Amino acid sequence: MALRGVWQLQKLIVSYCDWGGSSKGIRAFMETHLLAFKEKNPQLEVVTELIRGQHPHLKGSYKNHNQRVVCVKNLMPEDVLLHATRLRNALGRKLRAIKHTAWFGGAVSESVMLFAAGILCISTIIFVRYNG
Structure with a gap:
């Protein structure tokens, strides 16, 4: 190239x-x-x-x-x-692994899902208490 x-x-x-x-x-x-x-x-x-x-x-x-x-x-x-x-x-560069930042890693997306699920659980509990 x-x-x-x-x-x-x-x-x-x-x-x-x-x-x-x-x-x-x-x-x-x-x-x-x-x-x-x-x-x-x-x-x-x-x-x-x-x-x-x-x-x-x-x-x-x-x-x-x-x-x-x-x-x-x-x-x-x-x-x-x-x-x-x-x-x-080929360009002749050394082959190396692609580094992923924290924004694209699986750990961040899992924690965001858990955070969203926690809000959903809290809002469900509050809704049940006020209506029950």
């Missing part, structure tokens, strides 16, 4: 094994889709790396010096292309 018009992924490293069966999909990806992917993304440096005896993976290096590694063992070439595109579209 581009942040202010600048693509954040600088380098994509395609690591594979020329012998292992788990690299079959990434080898097919390199034969069919990699050249077109390079042509569509001239801002991106794409490097292939032969690592024997290891499962294949894609490693993305971003401008903010973060890296993301995606294991692509036993995937089809289209799935490898999908993961490469997702790495390209």
Whole structure:
């Protein structure tokens, strides 16, 4: 993804094994889709790396010096292309949990319900006492 018009992924490293069966999909990806992917993304440096005896993976290096590694063992070439595109579209920020404030948490809504139920009980008791 581009942040202010600048693509954040600088380098994509395609690591594979020329012998292992788990690299079959990434080898097919390199034969069919990699050249077109390079042509569509001239801002991106794409490097292939032969690592024997290891499962294949894609490693993305971003401008903010973060890296993301995606294991692509036993995937089809289209799935490898999908993961490469997702790495390209990512901003490279670290993944973190979304923090919820107290206004949106379950505890506040439960206490509001209990407060409303308490008013309802008090008003019912007062109504019964005055009418009874």
